Amino acid sequence: MGLALLLLIWLITLVSTYFFVAKTWWLPAGAAAAAPWIDGQFAITFVLMGIIFLAAQLGLGYIVWRYREQASSPPVSYSHGNTKLEIIWTTLTAILFIGLNLMGSRVWASQRFAPAEPGAVQVEVTGMQFAWYFRYPGPDGKYGATSAKLMDPSAGGEAAIGLNTNDAAAKDDVVTGTMYLPVNREVDLSLRAVDVIHSFFVPSFRFKQDAVPGLNIHMHFKPTEIGEYEIACAELCGLGHYKMHGMVHVVSQDDFDKWLAAREAEKQ
């Protein structure tokens, strides 16, 4: 019985480790400037945690087998703990977790606290049950005013985000249901939410940030590959959460300019 348990524990350990090593459930290929940095952080975390996980589970299996009940087993003796050992492993765990946090905080902060590169494309993303809307400020470079009173999610587009069309700065604002971005240019993102908390997640960009009602959250990132990428809502936000899906089209600067000009023309 002890041997069967040892084999079972080791088998579960090795099979679950295999999925991480073989990357069977890995994220899609990175397509933004920070992606290699974030992937590197993932790799460090998985390798360190993987070594500890393997050592702990293989050790557990061995001990289950080594101390199995046998005819010659001595009577059980109880341990009342070992303060020195507890201090050692608590300290090591604290160093590991705080260290990983400090390492990861650099890339996290670089996308949030450091200012976006000059000339970044401005895009406002609004999450609502259950859609994403994208707003470009137009030639004036200014977003027009919005108001909660004007919001009509059932109408879609400008009305959904409550754009005040009487505001001069709103005249050239473009609101779309699909996001277009020029390749290799930084994107200065403003994230808003209408109703509940949503989370703007683009797995290919390794980009995830909550959108919170009442807050305007700024982040920036740089797509580096032309292509189409999925957007998912990563915060359980209601019954339709599963279909809160969108697409980002990363195109050349030329195609982006043409696309935006065509949207402006549609407004006239």
Ligand SMILES: [Cu+2]
């Ligand atoms: Cu959502």
